[in-house]
Amino acid sequence: MNNQTRFLVTIFLSALASLGLGYFFDVKEWILYVFIFLVGVIAIHFVNKNLSTYTIGNYIIISLFSIFLLVSTKGEQLLLQGNHFILYLLVFLLGFIYVNFILLAILTIVLRYKVESKELEISKFRILIYGLPTILIAPLYLIAFFPGVLTPDSFAQWGQAHGAPYNNWHPLMYTLLIETLIQIIDSPAIVAGFQILLMVLIFGYCLYRFELRGVPRKILYIVAIVLALLPMNGIYSVTVWKDILYNLFLLLFTMNIIEMVLSKGRWISKSGNISVFIFSSLGLIFFRHNGFPVFLVFSMFLFLAYWRQWKQLLPITLSIVIVHSIYTGPIFEALKVRDSDPNELLSIPSQQLANVIVHDGIMTEGQKNYINEIFPLAMWKEYYHPYTSDPIKFSDEYNREAIFPNRFNEYLKVWWSVSLQNPTLVIDAFVKQTSIVWQINEPEGLGQQSTYVTYIHENKYGIERITVSENIRNMMTEYLEVSKTEGVVKMVIWRPALHMFIALYFGYIAYLRFGMKSLLVLLPFMLNIMSIFVAVPAQSYRYLYGTTLVMVIIILYSFLSEKEKSKNVS
Template identity: 25%
Template sequence: MRLPARLRLPLAVYAVCQVVLLLWWAAFYPGAMSYDSVAYVWHVTTGHWMANHSVPYDGLVWLSLKGTGTLATLTFLQVVLWAVALAYAADVLHDLGVRARWAALAAFVAVAIPSLGQFPSFVWKDVPFTISAVVVFAATGRIVARRLAGEAPPARAFWLIGAGFLGLVLFRNNGFLTALVAVPVLVIALRRYWARLLALTLVPIAFSFVLTSLVYPALKIEAAQPSLTYASAYADIAVTYHDRPETFTARDRAVMAEVAPLWFWDQAGTSCYSSDWLTNRPRFDKTVADGRTDELLALWGRTLRRTPDAAIGARVCRGSIAWRIWPGPRELDGHTIVGEGGVTPDRFGWAAPGGRMEGNPYLADLRTRPLLQPERDAMVFVLRASRMEQLEFLLWRAPIWCYAGIAAIALYARRRRSPAALALTAMIVAGQLSVLAANPAQLFRYMPGPMLIGVLAVPLAFAGARRAASRTGPPPAAREPQEEPPAPEPEPEPEPEPAQEPAGATAQGDREP
């Protein structure tokens, strides 16, 4: 049977992307892993459920292990949904007026870049978070395309935006920041639908707050430690103390000294690129810090008021993974930090003698077992070759793709003379700005969403000035006028007989006009 024309592009994109993603999945079977991956398994297999990571993603890990005995089910589902999201996005690009070949090429490039091709096979909460961001972008594009075609947007596009925002807030604890940054862009650009967009954003955010404040405590799920939640604020203090020590009072120094030696605060402040230099080292007493949370936050507030340039500068520096094309100094952890995907024999220390995972029945699943070793060797070679410093800005950092995507969307909106098209920048802008509010280090996993959307948006720069295609037919201005049947020729009227004038009638007054 011949496929309907409108299904050929998304199905072709899905098939090609799925093959590439399955190659990565098979190379790192049952899944690429990181330190966090082991933590998830420890949470759900030992009863130590914690809210320092995504509890819903922990639930998916639990379902995969209990239902099938392996993490491969979860990672397989991730690579399938990733390919589906790319196919949907390519179809939307075509709907926006991009040629099918260029829409497909953008999706193919997105999986050909090693950093993005491997990422869906990770056991990481950031994978469904990224899929959710792409869904919001694509659904927004569908609404814009329908407006440009002079049609009412489909209701399912709005529901997909709501589902995407729900994924953002469920799969990352600070995902509500991304949603809060995105919604003003959407509301301003698509102001005709402002009420629906506000509801579809604020309801998921409110739901996430209900989970963290009411549901998780009721289920005895341990809350995230304040030293983790406010690590960025403490790092701001350290950087400012290193740069402006004279602005700190004796009272400030006393509070700091209770948590860590002052020399350590100064040393940790030498790098503005990572909060781990302060909060993730033994000298920083997390137990004491958690007991002094109010005092430390008050100190952060005083620091921000006294030297806003230093404190805000530290936060902007730490968020440079989102806006700086070239990486910072490697010796200051300014380079892009990525996961290799493999697992050390001691499972990153979790399974060491006396470790929390020693003897865990699921340890065997916490190691990569490639389905084909030659394929694994080839994929690892490609991955490591892509890590060369000269290509880091292109293959592992998001900013250049973010700027390219925003520029392409702006050019598209100008050609279409439609400010509504600027709504397509929402998820890129949200991804770049949200890390300024909360970002511990130069972690690649924070930026696959904006990077991927930037890659997909580039073809919009070449979409031309023609109107977006309509699903129900060409727009009214483009339809050919139908020929009307020729009007019948009027029958000739009979000539009137000459009238007989009555006697005594005048020449004008007694005649009808």
């Protein structure tokens, strides 16, 4: 094929693919079609010039990414409504072709640019330098919303820290942390200050580690500023939620795994690194209930990958498990800690049963009678919200004793049989309830996610909003509001499914550079996502906040390389 023919084919293919993509996403402005077309021409031309560098595996993986991206971002498709199924299929195929070329082009560009992995000697003072933007910006949120942001979840732990009986519904460790900090100043501001400090140190440490590996300072300064400017980091730093610390530790833990992979396991042999690893692991397991299973499952894969380092890994892992066992055993008993509500794990099954009831699905009289014991059938229909289980599980009429502690097996049998009888309805309920995890395009209406709050919930502790600076409050409030402007802005900033996609995509690029063991870097945050996936109670961004943080360092990680690796994509 000569150059002129290749050029004409590129133009024609880009025009068709751009038209398909435009119809798929309901693009109406002609100027956007022009932009999409020009980007498509560049991507197709670039990919055609590099066809020899791609493997069958590249095509398969990028195709899977493309399908997920299209399905996850699909909207109402108003331009296609009323048309034949064949047209829908054709538009999807053209959009698929377009996205494929874009992702392949990005893949090739990133793999061409690399930072040689190094082990430089740099002052640890750089940690504070990289944390400086957060030091400057995060306190503005504390000034704006002084003494912090507290919701009912916050006060559930604040009350325990002030003498109420301990319970482990929200992790006790965060309660004990609050109880310790208020010995200094009995104000939520001290908790917010601690969270800001921890955020600064972890952000700074991660970027410092990348500088040690040879990433240029200019790039790291930009990343430091971006982290400080991201609205979730600012408002969450002053929000009294255990999720904030958990996700910060998830970031630190992932950074440690990056070091493990880059050093081929040798990083864990140094005492200072062991201390950092243990610190991040303890934070991971103590500040949210799903952290311990995430750590255990990950540890098994870590042993398989670096079995030669078993003399370091085994005692570290055992010591962490023993500490957790002592903490949840004798210490819980000594403090008379009440167990968490096991019903929190039944969000998905409850939503599936509710959807079957609402749509008058197939159920036997025995199944109806049992489900009616848990919650009156009429109220299942009245209280069912397809995107959150809270209205049902927090209702006064919801009878937990019909499930726990003695009838859980009966509940599982009824749920399973009802699911087999109504597969379409239970899948529909599952897809909606878990949309926060997998759906990039936010569902309209009831499916909208909660992002952040700025209020202090009504409480009996006399904690009220204090105006330190009206101007700063107005400025930060407006900044937050702009960040969740409906459409692309909110999707890019606040939708965790998009951040998961980006992290996995750049994680795949890292896999092409470093091989199979590099997938360990993706495992902690993916295990966290999977744990949320099976028990997500509501559409709240905070559950997946760590995905955004981890995405940032995985992008940086994907630009590193080993000298002996081939330049080829394969």
